[in-house]
Amino acid sequence: QVQLVQSGSDLKKPGASVKVSCKASGYTFTSYGLNWVRQAPGQGLEWMGRIDTYTGNPTYAQGFTGRFVLSLDTSVSTSYLQISSLKAEDTAVYYCARDFSSWYVDYWGQGTLVTVSS
Amino acid sequence: EIVLTQSPATLSLSPGERATLSCRASQSISNYLAWYQQKPGQAPRLLIYDTSERATGIPARFSGSGSGTDFTLTISSLEPEDFALYYCLRRSNWPRLTFGGGTRVEIK
Numbered sequence: 001q002v003q004l005v006q007s008g009s010d011l012k013k014p015g016a017s018v019k020v021s022c023k024a025s026g027y028t029f030t031s032y033g034l035n036w037v038r039q040a041p042g043q044g045l046e047w048m049g050r051i052d053t054y055t056g057n058p059t060y061a062q063g064f065t066g067r068f069v070l071s072l073d074t075s076v077s078t079s080y081l082q083i084s085s086l087k088a089e090d091t092a093v094y095y096c097a098r099d100f101s102s103w104y105v106d107y108w109g110q111g112t113l114v115t116v117s118s
Numbered sequence: 119e120i121v122l123t124q125s126p127a128t129l130s131l132s133p134g135e136r137a138t139l140s141c142r143a144s145q146s147i148s149n150y151l152a153w154y155q156q157k158p159g160q161a162p163r164l165l166i167y168d169t170s171e172r173a174t175g176i177p178a179r180f181s182g183s184g185s186g187t188d189f190t191l192t193i194s195s196l197e198p199e200d201f202a203l204y205y206c207l208r209r210s211n212w213p214r215l216t217f218g219g220g221t222r223v224e225i226k
Contacts, residue, residue, distance in 0.1 A: 047215035108161035
């Protein structure tokens with residue numbers, strides 16, 4: 001069965017970096033793009049970007065350029081989200097989600113809580 | 119840029135009642151709209167896609183309708199497990215995903 005398993009929660013200090021992983025199984029990894037979605041505490045869902053798992057080409061939403069990097073390791077069917085120069089406002093749950101048709105996402109990772117606090 | 123506006127923000131109903139959730143698009147989006155359910159501490163779950171197609175394993179009490187700019191998610195008879203947050207979604211300016219602001223269905 002399709003699964004996206006993300007790395008565990010992380011507590012970081014302001015200015016540090018964090019790398020969240022999303023490991024896929026149960027399907028051909030390079031056949032479906034992967035999206036990353038942020039949910040700040042008590043807030044809605046916000047699309048951060050998408051990585052084409054076939055070409056490795058990332059696309060970022062406005063507001064998620066510069067400090068945010070999407071990458072892949074196809075040998076282990078894993079996508080990564082790296083955030084540098086962390087700020088308190090980066091505190092959120094980060095989800096990966098698989099493309100479904102051209103219009104939606106279907107399977108989601110369980111989410112990774114990143115807390116930024118001194 | 120397409121904006122999705124969901125209403126109401128909160129819906130207070132009792133188990134067994136009918137829930138009607140609205141998602142309005144800022145411009146016509148054909149029928150490419152999906153609905154998701156999110157429970158506390160969980161990832162969103164796909165309920166409906168292409169306006170009215172139920173995803174695998176989704177009970178028949180969930181239905182979707184609409185076209186153009188106005189879309190509706192209906193839960194025909196609320197079960198205790200249906201009290202949750204609901205989001206509509208559409209991909210625009212591919213590959214950008216646009217989410218509505220969400221509707222919370224709470225127990226009255």
